[in-house]
Every structure is written in structure tokens, then in C-alpha cells.
Amino acid sequence: MTVPFLILAAITIAGAVAAMTLRKLVHCALALAVSLVGLAGLYLDLGAQFVGLAQVLVYVGAVVILIVFAILLTRGDEPASPRVGRAVSGVMISACVFGVLVWAVVSGGAAQGTAAPSLAPISDIGHAMMSRYILPLEVVGLLLTAALIGAVVIAMEEKRRTK
Amino acid sequence: MTTQAVDQIFVTIKHWLVLQSPAVIQPAVSVLLSVLPLLIIFPSLFAVTTVLERKGLGRMQNRYGPNRVGPYGFLQPLADGIKALIKEDIVPVGADKLVHFLAPLLLVMTAFLEYAVIPVGRNMVVADMDSALVFFFAAGAAMEVSIFMAGWGSRNKYSMLGAMRAVAQMISYEAPLILSSIAVVMIAGSLSTTTIVERQAGYWGVWPYHWYVFTPWGMAGFVLFMIAATAESNRSPFDLPEGESEIIAGYFTEYSGFKFALFFLGEYLGMFAISGLAVTLFLGGWAAPLSFLTFIPSWIWFFAKLMTLIAGFIWIRGTLPRLRMDQLMNFAWKFMLPMTLVVIFSAGIWRFMPSGIVRWVVCAIPIVLLYWLLGRALMGGRKLEKRTYRFAE
Amino acid sequence: MLGIGIIQGLVETARNFFGSYTSKQRLTTVQFPDERLIQPEAARVFPFLVYDTDDWEKGLRCVACKICEVECPPQCISITKSADKKPDYSGIYSGKPQFYPEKFDIDVSVCMSCQICVEVCPFEAIKMDNAFELSTDDRFGGLMWDKQRLAMPNSHYQAIHPTDAAESDAALAEKKAKAEAKPAAAAAAAPAKPAPEKAGAATER
Numbered sequence: 001m002t003v004p005f006l007i008l009a010a011i012t013i014a015g016a017v018a019a020m021t022l023r024k025l026v027h028c029a030l031a032l033a034v035s036l037v038g039l040a041g042l043y044l045d046l047g048a049q050f051v052g053l054a055q056v057l058v059y060v061g062a063v064v065i066l067i068v069f070a071i072l073l074t075r076g077d078e079p080a081s082p083r084v085g086r087a088v089s090g091v092m093i094s095a096c097v098f099g100v101l102v103w104a105v106v107s108g109g110a111a112q113g114t115a116a117p118s119l120a121p122i123s124d125i126g127h128a129m130m131s132r133y134i135l136p137l138e139v140v141g142l143l144l145t146a147a148l149i150g151a152v153v154i155a156m157e158e159k160r161r162t163k
Numbered sequence: 164m165t166t167q168a169v170d171q172i173f174v175t176i177k178h179w180l181v182l183q184s185p186a187v188i189q190p191a192v193s194v195l196l197s198v199l200p201l202l203i204i205f206p207s208l209f210a211v212t213t214v215l216e217r218k219g220l221g222r223m224q225n226r227y228g229p230n231r232v233g234p235y236g237f238l239q240p241l242a243d244g245i246k247a248l249i250k251e252d253i254v255p256v257g258a259d260k261l262v263h264f265l266a267p268l269l270l271v272m273t274a275f276l277e278y279a280v281i282p283v284g285r286n287m288v289v290a291d292m293d294s295a296l297v298f299f300f301a302a303g304a305a306m307e308v309s310i311f312m313a314g315w316g317s318r319n320k321y322s323m324l325g326a327m328r329a330v331a332q333m334i335s336y337e338a339p340l341i342l343s344s345i346a347v348v349m350i351a352g353s354l355s356t357t358t359i360v361e362r363q364a365g366y367w368g369v370w371p372y373h374w375y376v377f378t379p380w381g382m383a384g385f386v387l388f389m390i391a392a393t394a395e396s397n398r399s400p401f402d403l404p405e406g407e408s409e410i411i412a413g414y415f416t417e418y419s420g421f422k423f424a425l426f427f428l429g430e431y432l433g434m435f436a437i438s439g440l441a442v443t444l445f446l447g448g449w450a451a452p453l454s455f456l457t458f459i460p461s462w463i464w465f466f467a468k469l470m471t472l473i474a475g476f477i478w479i480r481g482t483l484p485r486l487r488m489d490q491l492m493n494f495a496w497k498f499m500l501p502m503t504l505v506v507i508f509s510a511g512i513w514r515f516m517p518s519g520i521v522r523w524v525v526c527a528i529p530i531v532l533l534y535w536l537l538g539r540a541l542m543g544g545r546k547l548e549k550r551t552y553r554f555a556e
Numbered sequence: 557m558l559g560i561g562i563i564q565g566l567v568e569t570a571r572n573f574f575g576s577y578t579s580k581q582r583l584t585t586v587q588f589p590d591e592r593l594i595q596p597e598a599a600r601v602f603p604f605l606v607y608d609t610d611d612w613e614k615g616l617r618c619v620a621c622k623i624c625e626v627e628c629p630p631q632c633i634s635i636t637k638s639a640d641k642k643p644d645y646s647g648i649y650s651g652k653p654q655f656y657p658e659k660f661d662i663d664v665s666v667c668m669s670c671q672i673c674v675e676v677c678p679f680e681a682i683k684m685d686n687a688f689e690l691s692t693d694d695r696f697g698g699l700m701w702d703k704q705r706l707a708m709p710n711s712h713y714q715a716i717h718p719t720d721a722a723e724s725d726a727a728l729a730e731k732k733a734k735a736e737a738k739p740a741a742a743a744a745a746a747p748a749k750p751a752p753e754k755a756g757a758a759t760e761r
Contacts, residue, residue: 026315027259027262030262030308030312033308037305040301049292049293049294049297049298050293050294050297053294053297053298053301054297054301056301056302056304056305057297057300057301057304060301060304060305060308061300061301061303061304061305061307061308061334061337062304062334064308065307065308065311065330065334068311068315069327069330072315072323072327121293122293122294122354123293123352123353219573222572222573222576222577223569223572223573223576224572225572225575225576225582225583225584226576226583226584226585227583227585227587230587478566478569478570478573479566481569481573482562482565482566482568482569483562483565534558537558538558538559541558542558
């Protein structure tokens with residue numbers, strides 16, 4: 001465990017805790033952004049430049065902004081009243097996710113820490129995406145395009161109704 | 164001293180200084196010496212640009228600009244700076260103190276981060292990383308968050324509206340910005356800014372033949388990139404996030420004194436950074452524009468090109484009125500996006516055709532055709548004519 | 557074609573930009589402290605009190621009739637009438653002693669430069685000045701102008717508003733002539749009432 005790792009892990013965890021505990025939803029979203037930046041830092045620390053930077057570009061640049069917009073446009077600025085049932089189900093779900101992740105990491109063999117990290121240059125990632133993984137990439141692209149068109153269609157439907 | 168030595172003078176000085184320091188702190192000294200000049204040069208450039216911009220805009224409107232402070236008014240930024248420093252720093256009672264305080268800092272910080280990957284001269288880049296371009300856009304994405312923080316933290320409806328406008332606009336124009344630079348990445352085959360500059364090196368006679376701006380897709384890509392950059396840095400005519408007439412300076416309505424100055428600084432730093440990226444991607448980076456001018460140091464060429472683009476920004480600002488929100492969005496999604504897609508398509512053709520005049524023509528055809536068609540469609544049969552005013556004449 | 561208008565606009569601003577360096581006619585700015593426009597004769601800013609002769613206190617034309625104080629729309633004039641009378645120092649009241657303003661203050665932060673005080677004054681005693689660089693660092697005392705601050709010689713009036721000053725002087729001369737003619741007429745028509753004192757008549761209004 002190196003010093004940068006400890007600092008970044010602390011930032012990530014602090015951000016995540018703040019995102020759970022803060023009262024105002026916008027604060028939670030901003031804390032989530034901090035946590036995501038910390039995670040990106042961890043990727044960069046591991047030498048995965050592309051993943052780390054894409055993390056910032058996509059999550060901070062798009063997802064957090066989307067969340068924030070959703071909060072603002074639905075007027076959810078008031079702190080929600082905490083309910084025991086909701087908290088219990090939340091804890092159970094996160095415990096399940098955590099368990100699955102731990103199982104995946106342990107059985108994946110990465111936990112031994114013996115395998116030297118392979119620093120793939122970014123051009124290799126590009127080549128792999130454009131040759132070996134071209135089909136999954138295209139499928140993802142198609143899915144996203146379909147989602148985009150679907151969103152536009154739904155929005156236009158609403159507009160017609162309001163007229 | 165040879166031209167080579169003059170060109171590399173800063174690099175040599177830095178190496179010498181690093182070697183002078185004790186071995187333990189050498190990495191830290193190296194980082195400091197790379198970063199510190201940027202922290203000094205670009206804010207000074209900001210100071211010079213504000214006064215040049217005000218003078219230039221004044222001349223475009225047939226008046227003198229600032230000419231009172233110092234010779235020809237060139238000490239005006241000093242006076243402005245002192246004024247900003249001694250002004251009262253007002254934080255609204257209802258504001259979210261922490262978010263309100265952090266927003267300008269984050270904005271300036273992310274703006275400075277963008278400079279890490281811009282080569283300002285031969286061997287003069289802070290972080291020569293593989294995915295430099297992704298880094299640049301990632302830092303730009305963090306800027307949106309800071310603008311949102313400023314708008315929301317002020318707890319003011321005008322600030323909020325301004326921030327919403329700014330974020331919506333920046334997200335919309337980020338798509339054409341990134342797509343037009345993807346064309347360059349496709350041809351250069353690299354995301355590294357230094358490699359992209361290297362690929363554009365070389366002359367054909369005296370002419371810098373390999374600059375991407377001299378290809379049909381590069382020329383269109385450059386124009387689209389600069390339009391998107393104008394929108395991204397919230398400059399006129401895309402400055403409706405800060406529309407003074409309707410939302411009173413938008414997301415920095417509630418900022419005063421030095422924090423306001425920081426916003427101003429952040430905005431200009433963003434503009435310099437994105438102009439620097441345009442220079443790197445399309446205008447051959449720090450290379451001399453003609454082969455017999457290579458004796459002039461590379462860093463001078465970089466800043467000369469940068470200031471030329473800034474002059475373009477100022478010229479545009481002095482000319483065009485502010486767009487309306489629907490015009491802004493229509494322009495982004497109905498014009499910019501299809502154009503950038505066809506630029507990428509054209510770059511693809513360019514990649515696989517043998518070089519020659521035929522390639523030039525073939526690659527230009529789809530771009531010109533789409534431009535003409537979009538122009539016809541968007542004008543919707545209206546003709547450009549002199550506007551008449553019924554009661555004024 | 558799309559974009560032509562933008563190019564035309566750019567050409568226009570470029571023409572302005574370079575034109576402003578070559579032709580002085582384009583630059584209409586007057587660089588104020590160094591260059592000044594000649595003020596039109598009718599320019600007016602704040603009122604002043606006219607005095608004749610060279611003594612500002614004794615020579616004031618004002619007789620504290622308070623018409624201007626009453627008429628002033630924003631009520632920026634405040635006058636205290638004297639208890640005694642002073643001799644007709646300037647010789648425009650046919651030698652009769654007159655009341656004089658013990659205090660005559662104008663709050664120029666309130667004054668709206670309407671010139672109504674000038675219109676209503678029957679004695680040509682208050683006129684409009686055209687001095688405009690009047691900023692002060694004392695926003696209460698510095699903007700409350702007293703009698704001494706307001707007093708200006710008639711020659712100043714003649715200098716800044718020659719046409720109006722000539723009219724005003726002519727009116728005064730006529731009045732003086734009439735006043736001088738009156739005692740003569742009164743002397744001719746033997747048992748006649750003395751003419752009512754002008755200042756007294758005005759204050760009774």
C-alpha cells in the first residue's frame with residue numbers, strides 16, 4: 001500500500017460516506033462526484049490512464065450532471081425523511097452487491113497480487129476495440145442510439161399532448 | 164548561441180536547476196519548475212488579453228478603448244486587479260457557503276489542469292501522456308461541475324438559470340468539440356498531443372503541407388472546433404449563460420471582488436487552453452508556419468498562433484449579437500453535429516486514399532455538399548436581405 | 557448561402573477597426589479632461605445668486621422674498637429672512653433699504669436643475685450656472701451650498717449666458733428707469749400715496 005493509494009482511497013471512501021449521509025440531495029451528488037474522482041485517481045495510480053480519464057469524462061462530466069439536473073428539475077431539494085424500512089432494504093442490497101463483488105475479485109485470482117500489471121498502451125486498447133471487440137462496440141452503440149431516439153420520441157409525445 | 168539553443172533555452176535552464184538541487188527533492192523541483200511558469204505566464208497573458216480585447220472591441224465600435232492607466236492604457240489590468248482585491252467579498256445569507264466558496268477555486272483549478280497536456284514549444288509539455296486529449300476533455304468536464312456549483316451555491320434564481328444554461332450549452336457543444344478532434348485523432352493515430360504535433364511536422368517547399376488545417380476535413384474540422392470552443396468557453400455570441408440583459412451575469416451574479424475576478428480568470432484560461440488545443444490539433448502546434456522561419460523559437464510560434472486565435476475570438480465578439488437559447492440548441496444539434504460526423508467520414512476517406520489532388524477533391528465533396536444542403540434546409544427558403552424598419556425610417 | 561451574413565459582419569467590424577486608426581473622423585469620443593466640448597449657451601446645472609459691485613454679501617440682489625423657496629418642486633432651497641434691512645448697495649432698488657437673506661442654502665443633491673426658481677424670481681437675483689465638475693468627498697456638507705458658495709458676480713452671468721444676461725440687464729434697467737420715473741410722476745400728481753415697497757409686497761404673497 002503506497003501513500004497515493006491511501007490518500008485516494010480515503011478521498012473515495014469519504015466521498016461515498018458523505019454521499020450517503022448528507023441531508024441535501026445536491027450535496028450528495030457533489031460528494032458522489034468527489035468519490036468518482038477519487039476512483040479515477042485510483043485507476044490512474046494503477047497505470048490505467050484511459051479508464052481513469054474516461055471515468056472522469058463520463059461520470060463527472062455526464063452522470064453527475066445528469067443526476068444534478070434530475071434533482072433540480074424534479075424539485076427534490078428538500079431532505080427526504082429517513083425511513084427504517086428503506087434503510088434496511090438499502091443496507092441489504094448493498095451488502096449483496098458487496099458480496100458479489102468480493103466473490104468476483106477473490107475467484108478472479110487478482111487478489112493474490114502476484115500477476116504483474118500489464119500496462120496496455122492506449123493504442124492497444126483502440127486496436128482491440130476496433131478489431132476484436134468491434135461487434136460488442138457496435139451493439140453498445142446501437143443500444144445507446146436506440147435509447148437516445150426513444151428519449152426523443154417520449155419527449156416529443158409529451159410536447160404534443162401539452163399542445 | 165545557435166537557434167537550437169535558443170529554442171531549448173527553457174528546457175536547458177530547467178534541467179540545470181533540477182540538477183543543482185539535492186537528489187531527494189529533484190522530482191518535486193522538476194514538477195514545480197514545469198508548473199510554475201504556466202501559473203505565471205497564462206494569468207499574465209490574461210491580463211494583457213483583457214486590455215487588448217477592450218481596446219480592440221473599442222476600435223471595432225469606433226471608440227478608443229481604455230487609455231488612461233499607464234502608457235496607452237496598458238496598466239489597466241493592474242488597476243482592475245487592485246480594485247478587485249480591495250472590494251468587499253459579499254456572500255449572500257442564503258448561499259451555501261462551502262459550495263459558493265469552492266466553485267471559483269475549482270473552476271480555475273480545472274482550467275489550469277488543461278494546460279498540463281498542451282505543448283507550448285519543442286519538448287515543452289508538462290505531462291506527455293498517451294491519452295492527453297482525453298485528459299483535456301476530462302478536465303473540461305470538471306469545469307461544468309464547478310459552474311453548476313457556482314449557480315446552485317449562490318441560491319439565486321438568476322445564478323441557477325445561468326448555470327443551467329451554461330451546463331446545457333457546454334454539454335451540447337462538447338459533442339461537436341470532441342467529434343471534430345476525433346477526426347484528427349483518426350489521422351494522427353494517437354491521442355497524445357506531442358505525437359499529433361510531430362505528425363504535422365515537415366514542409367513542402369516552404370509550405371507546412373502536413374498541417375491538418377490544410378486538408379478539407381481539417382479545415383472544416385478547425386472551423387467547427389473553433390465554433391464549439393467559443394460555446395464551450397461561454398464567449399459571445401454564445402454568452403447567454405451570462406446574458407446581462409436577462410439574467411444579470413448568470414452564474415456569477417452573486418460573486419464580488421476577488422472571486423468574481425477568479426471567474427473571469429477561469430473563463431479566459433479556459434479560452435486560452437482550448438485555443439492552445441486548436442493550435443496543437445490543427446495548426447501544427449509550435450511549428451513555424453513557413454520553412455524559412457524555423458530560426459524563431461518554437462514557443463514564440465505557439466504563442467503567436469494562440470494570440471491569433473484569441474484575436475479571432477475578439478473579432479467574433481465584436482461582430483455577432485447573442486444567440487437565443489433555441490437558436491443555440493438548434494445550431495448545436497442540427498448543424499454542428501451532422502457537420503462533425505461528415506468531417507469524420509471525410510477523414511476516413513482521406514486515410515485510405517493515395518495522396519494527390521484527387522483525394523483532396525473527393526474529401527471536400529461530402530463536406531461542401533452537406534454544408535450546402537444544411538444551409539438550404541436551415542435557412543428554410545428565407546433570403547438574406549437588408550432589414551427595413553417601418554417606423555424608424 | 558449559410559454564413560454569408562457572418563462574413564459581411566466580420567468585414568464591417570474589420571473596416572471599423574482599421575478605419576479608426578486611419579481616420580480621426582470615426583472616433584467621436586471626446587476625451588473629457590483633456591478635450592472639452594464647448595457648452596451650448598443654454599446649458600444649465602445648478603442655480604447661483606447674482607450680486608452686483610464687488611462685495612458678494614452686500615451686493616446680493618436677493619431680498620429674501622422666498623418665492624423660489626415656495627416654488628421649488630423638490631424643495632431644495634431654504635431661506636431665512638433677515639430681521640433688519642440693508643442699504644441698497646447695488647443701486648437697483650432705487651436706494652431703498654431691503655431685507656436680505658440671513659441664510660440661503662441650496663441642497664444641490666436634491667436640486668433637479670429645473671430652472672423654476674429662475675423663472676419665478678422677480679428680481680433677476682437667481683440664475684443658472686453651467687459649472688458641472690462639482691463632485692466632493694463630503695456628501696452632506698459639501699452638497700449643501702450656502703450663500704457664499706452660491707454668490708457669483710453679474711459679470712460671471714454675462715460671461716456664461718450673454719444673451720440671457722443682456723435681457724436680464726435690460727429688464728433691470730427698465731425697472732430702474734420706471735422706479736425713477738415714478739417719484740417724479742408722484743411729485744407731479746401732488747397728494748399721492750407712496751408706492752408700495754416691492755419686497756414687502758412680494759413676501760405677503
